[in-house]
Amino acid sequence: MSRPVGIRPDAEREIASARDWYNDRQDGLGANFVLEVDAAIARIAEAPDLYAMRWPDIRSCRIQRFPYIVYYRWLPNRIEILAVLHGSRRPDTWSERVAG
Numbered sequence: 001m002s003r004p005v006g007i008r009p010d011a012e013r014e015i016a017s018a019r020d021w022y023n024d025r026q027d028g029l030g031a032n033f034v035l036e037v038d039a040a041i042a043r044i045a046e047a048p049d050l051y052a053m054r055w056p057d058i059r060s061c062r063i064q065r066f067p068y069i070v071y072y073r074w075l076p077n078r079i080e081i082l083a084v085l086h087g088s089r090r091p092d093t094w095s096e097r098v099a100g
Contacts, residue, residue, distance in 0.1 A: 002045045004078040014084045018068065036063045037084060040070050044081075048074040058082065 007015075015037055023030030040063045044051065051059045054071065061070045063084075071083040 002042070003048060003074075005041055005045050005081060006078050007041075007081040008083070011081045011084050018066075018084070018086070022066075033063075033066055033068075036065050037068070037070070039064070041079075041081065044070065044072055045079055048072070048079055062087070 015034065019030035019034050021030075022033045040061050044059075044061050048059065051061045054060045057073050059072055059074070061072070062068075063070065067087040069085055069087055070081060071085065072079055072081050
């Protein structure tokens with residue numbers, strides 16, 4: 001059963017920024033990136049407990065074909081996407097989002 005998903009505004013901006021960066025490199029590559037992000041989020045919604053726990057209550061899912069990771073938490077009524085970061089970034093740079 002798929003769970004409802006909410007994406008934090010910061011995560012939306014990260015997705016848009018990466019999409020634009022990939023489009024600057026090659027036409028259509030940004031759209032492919034967004035498709036892979038959407039596919040990762042769909043997998044998370046179907047089986048949120050399948051992915052590795054990174055911090056208490058925070059899990060991560062690697063995006064296929066791109067070096068990005070989706071960080072999320074499973075709340076009682078929905079999945080919350082906290083960040084979509086390049087794999088080389090320190091994941092704790094967004095940790096203040098968890099409190100909000």
